[in-house]
Amino acid sequence: MNKLQSLAALIDAFNHAIGRSAAWLALAMVLVQFAVVVLRYVFGIGSIMMQEAIVYMHGVLFMMTAADTLLQDEHVRVDIFYARAAEQRKALINLLGCAFFVLPFCILIAYVSLDYVSMSWSVREGSRETSGIQGVFLLKSVILLFAAQLSLQAISGILTNAGKLMRSERG
Template sequence: MRDKWLKLSYIIDETSKAAGALGALASVALALLIVYDASMRYLFHEGSVALQELEWHLFDILFLLGLAYALKHDKHVRVDILYTRFSPRMKEWVRIATMLLFVIPLGLLVVWFSWDFTLQSFLQHEGSPDPGGLCCRYVIKSFVIVAFVLLILQAVSETIKALHRLRELNEGRAA
C-alpha cells in the first residue's frame, strides 16, 4: 500500500516539475519579449499594448506555475528560525500540519473563488479593455485555477512523503 502512495507522490512531483519547466520557458520568453518591446519603443518609437499585456501574462504564468515547483523543492517561505531547531520527527509533523491546515485549504479557497471569476470571463469572451490589447483574458485567469490545483496536489505529495519519512523514523526507532 505504501508503494502506491509513493508512486502517486512521484507522479505529482513529476507534474510539478513539468509545470516548473513551463514556467522557466515563460521566463525565457518574457526576457526575449521585454528586450524586443524595449528595443521597438526606444529605437523605433513603436509600442504595442498587446506586447505589454503579453509581458504581464507571461509573468503571471511564470509566477503561478512556480508555486507547486517551489513547494516541491522546499523553496517556499517558512519561519526557519524555529524550524531548524526542531527534531526530524517534529519537522515532519510541522510539514503535515502546514499542508493540511494551511496550503490545501488556501488552495481550495482560491480555486473555489476563481472558478466563477474565470467562467464569467470565458462566457463574456473577455478581452483587454485597452485598444490593441489581447483577447481571451479567461486563458490567463484559468492559470490561477491550474496553478492552485497543482499546489494542492503538491501539498498532498508533500504530506505523503512526510508520512513516509515519519514511518521510517518510527521503524528506525523500533529496530
Template sequence: MRALIRFASIADRLSAASARLATAAVLLAVLISAGNATSRYALGLTSNAWLEVQWYLFAAIALLGAAETLKRGAHVRVDLLYVLAGERGRLAIDLFGLVVFLLPGMILLGWLSWPFFWESWIRNEFSNNPGGLYRWPVKALLPLGFALVALQGLAELAKRIAALAGAYRLDTTYNRLLQ
C-alpha cells in the same frame, strides 16, 4: 505506502513539467520585454498586445512555478520552530502546515478563482486596451496554479506520512538563510 509514494512521484513530475513551462515563460518574457523596449525607443512602435503578453507571462511564471518551489522546500516556514526541531519534529511541523494552512488555502483560492475564470471564458472577455488580448487565458492560470500547488501539497503530505512510517527517506536538513 507504495501508492502514496507513487502518487507523490507522479505529482513531482507534474510540478517539474509546470516549472519547465514557467522557466520558458521567463525567457520569453525577457525577450518580449527587450524587443518591445527596442521597438518603442528605436522605431517608435509599440503595442498593447505585447505589454499584455508580458503581464500574462509574469502570471505564468509565478503560478506555474509555485508547485516546484513547494517541492524543493523553498517556501515559507516558521524558522524558529523548524531549526530547533529534529527530523521527526520537522516532519510533524510540515504535516501541520500542509494540513492546516497550505491545502485549505489552495483549495479555497482555487474555488474562488474558478468563477472569475469561468465568467471570463463564457463572456469571451477581451482587454479594453486597443490591440489588447483575450483575458480568459491569464485568468485560467489562477485555478490551474492553485490546483498544481494543492496537488504538490498532497504529494508532500504523502511523502511525510511515508517518512514517519519509515517507508520513505526524506531529507529534512534545514539551512537557515543568511542575511
C-alpha cells in the same frame, strides 16, 4: 515503495516538469521587454500586445512554478525553530502545514475564483485595448490551474511526510 509514495512521486514529477517548463518564461519576459524598449525608443513603435504578453507571462510564471517551489522547499518560511529541528519534527511540521494551511488555501482560492473565471469564459473576456491580447479568460483560468496544481503538491507533501513519520516510528 508503496502505492501512496508512488502517487507522491508521480505528482512531484508532474509538478517539477511544469515548473521547469514555466521557468523559461522568465527568459521570454526579458527578451520581450527588451524588444518593447527597442521598438519604442529606437523605432518609435509601441505594442500593447507585447506589453500585455509580459504581464501574462509574469502571471503564468509565478502561478505555474508555485507547486514546484513547494516541492523544492524553497518557499519563504520562518526558520527560527524549523532549521534546528530533527527530521521527524520537520516532517510533522511539513505535513501539518500542507494539510492545514496549503490545502485549505488552495480550496479557498479555487472556490473564490470559480465564478470569476466562469464569468470571464462566458463572455470570452478580452483586453480592454483593441490591439491587446483577446484571451484574458485564458489568463484567469491559470488561477484554477494554480489551485489544482498546488493542491496536488500539498497532497504529495502530506503523503511524503506521513511516509517519513511512519518510517521513523518503525526504524
